[in-house]
Amino acid sequence: MPDLRHPHVPTRRALSGQASATLVGARMSVAPLLLVDGHNLLWRAWFGFPARIRSRDKTRDVTGVFGFFALLRVAIRELPVAPEVVVVFDGENAWDERTQVDPSYKAHRPTDDEAMAPIRSLADVVRGLDELGVRQICVDTAEADDIIASMARTCRSQAPRRDVWIMSADRDFHQLLDERTRILNTLRRPGHRVVDCHEVEARFDVTPAQWCDRTSLVGDPSDGIRGVRGVGPITAARLLAGGLTVEELPDSGRLVGKVGERVRDSLPDVARWKQLIRMRATHPVPAGLVVRSPTPELPAAPRVLDLLDLW
Structure with missing residues (x-):
């Protein structure tokens, strides 16, 4: 497991005995909430591996599914305490509201078959999340950013002392950071994967x-x-x-x-x-989506593929 060295957040590996019990008692009476930018992670999984991962009979490219669950498992295990995980996906018509404001919004992004190849893994990723008991949400007309912003805001109002983590490489999430809301970006090298409000102010000279x-x-x-x-x-x-x-x-x-x-x-x-x-933090959070208890530990990615009969 990579060692996450950060001045504000010790890892589970760094916590032991009395120190661990003190932290858990003082700050972690409720499991932290990990909000995962689903499409961001899926695109990383598909394009980020140095070699394609194929089924044992070599007939299927399973890089997207394998990578998604491998990267998610690594991220979860880097956090100080086992979190409650919710994966958030973009809706099919997620960009409509913003393209009405500016038709050029994301219009430059390629939409050919190669660029959109990760989406072929989405159904199996969703099936895997269901199989593992990981909750997820997708609102047809909303970007994942806006749902994550809404969930973070709701958490802050209903459980002010609960820690919120956002797993994404998208810097737009900097706007959501506060003393208890942080970004976990596993694209960065170990020891530098946490982005908090202090880093934003120190690095960019803005809040x-x-x-x-x-x-x-x-x-x-x-x-x-x-x-x-x-x-x-x-x-x-x-x-x-x-x-x-x-x-x-x-x-x-x-x-x-x-x-x-x-x-x-x-x-x-x-x-x-x-x-x-600016993220729209006004979407209602469905009842039962957040339950304030840790998500069961994820198995290794090969085991997930076995469960889905993809290997």
Whole structure:
């Protein structure tokens, strides 16, 4: 199991005896909630393995299913305490609301057969989650980001002291971080896989609450958001210093020079991009989806494939 060294979060391996009991008693009376960005993990599983994984008779490519459960198992075992796991998938019409705001939203992403190949594994992944008792949710008209944001917000209001983890490589989740909400990104090297609100502030010079403001200025090619020409991370941090939002920039006295003029001229676009980036934390969480108890430990990926008769 990889060793997760982080100043704020010790791993299960690092916890033992009295120290472990103290932490569990003080902070973990309820199992932490691990929210998994399902499509993000599936795409990583399909494209991230150095060699294809095939069934024993070599007739099926099972890389997506194998990788999904292998990576999920690793992530779960890195957390300090066994979590309650909920996997969240994008709905089939997830982008509709945002493309009404901006038709170019994610329009650049390829949709050919090769790019969409991971989706062929989705049905078996869902079947595997059901078999293992891992709860999942998919809302037809919602992106996984918005459901995860809604679940994190609901958890924060109903169980303020419960830790929430988000498993994803998507930096848009930086906007959700607080003292008890963290990101687990297993794409990063061991010891650096936890992203918390302190890292965001130290690395980017903005708070999580300003993440949408920063991204609307700097841009995000993965979502087709081009940002303001000439505004990079340093300029964005300077403009937003002190907790300012993009809406407050026109009266801040900071929009000076050529860059300031470009920002001022781009403010309608910036406002639209911020609307696209901001997660909608308003979706109701279905009753029974979160039960506040740990998910049973997952078997190794080959065992999952055996259970699904895919090996």
